[in-house]
Amino acid sequence: MKKSIILLLLAVAFIGCKPKQTVTNTKLDKKTEVALKGNWTINAVTYPGSDYIKVTSFDIADSKCFVGSTWKFISNNNKGDMALNSSSCTSFSSPITWYINKDGQFVMKIINETKSKKVLEGYVLTVTNLTENSFHLVDKVNVGGKMIDVVYQFQRN
DSSP: OHHHHHHHHHHHHTOEEOOOEEOOOOOBOHHHHHHHOEEEEEEEEEOTTTTTOOEEETTTEEGGGGTTOEEEEETTTTEEEEEEOOTTSOOEEEEEEEEEBTTSEEEEEEOTTSOGGGOOEEEEEEEESOOSSEEEEEEEEEETTEEEEEEEEEEEO
């Protein structure tokens, strides 16, 4: 019982999240954008301490709720959508706008009910391990004063 209480206190103390960032336009990496075109599913979300630390992804839900989520990327207009559909989590879906800049950063805005040009904040992640059928998005999140990598592993549908 004492061990459970200590683990619970540690989990609460180290809940991590990443604030929205101001998103600005930069030169685009069209080649990588075209490679991401299509329908994808997140098949895993990994980070150090994931058994004890809760990370809220994109100010929406626990990162574990993103496993099984579906994503559509349209490269010719940099729009798309995403949907959480885990039976153990609250469902969520939203249109998105996205692009990849020349630094290999994936920049995304979640649109909800606002027009995309009025959404001034978004999320900046790094694209890694890009192949024809998979890629990773890596987010840097502050957990207890230490930056950790949260890796979203995408698989093409």
